[in-house]
Amino acid sequence: MRHKFVEYIPSQIEEDILYISIEYDVAKHKCPCGCGADIVTSLSPARWKLTYDGETVSLYPSIGNWSHGCKSHYWITNDNVVWAGQITNNQMNKVIRNDKEEVKKHIGGSSKSKGFIDWMKNIFRSH
Numbered sequence: 001m002r003h004k005f006v007e008y009i010p011s012q013i014e015e016d017i018l019y020i021s022i023e024y025d026v027a028k029h030k031c032p033c034g035c036g037a038d039i040v041t042s043l044s045p046a047r048w049k050l051t052y053d054g055e056t057v058s059l060y061p062s063i064g065n066w067s068h069g070c071k072s073h074y075w076i077t078n079d080n081v082v083w084a085g086q087i088t089n090n091q092m093n094k095v096i097r098n099d100k101e102e103v104k105k106h107i108g109g110s111s112k113s114k115g116f117i118d119w120m121k122n123i124f125r126s127h
């Protein structure tokens with residue numbers, strides 16, 4: 001994926017380009033799975049954080065397209081799309097519904113499972 005700093009993000013965007021408008025604190029790209037969905041990420045302390053190292057950009061946290069058919073979940077790190085593997089809504093709901101004991105049984109380790117639950121909840125909340 002390439003990135004492009006623009007003032008206004010065009011309504012018709014090309015694939016494999018992350019358009020970034022610092023002016024309007026927003027970034028937009030086509031879902032990298034090829035489904036054609038336009039993914040808009042607003043840049044703010046509560047939403048996504050954009051880092052630019054002079055050559056490549058990264059977005060944090062991960063991008064989860066739960067509202068689109070493909071449910072793609074990935075990171076954009078140093079201009080690369082890093083796939084997180086697919087997590088379905090069902091799996092997501094299950095994880096959140098399960099109490100900590102239940103989750104602990106599956107993945108083991110109390111501190112580890114708490115971190116895992118927090119991580120899942122964060123992903124869920126941020127979208």
Ligand SMILES: [Zn+2]
Nearest residue numbers: 031033035070
């Ligand atoms: Zn997609």
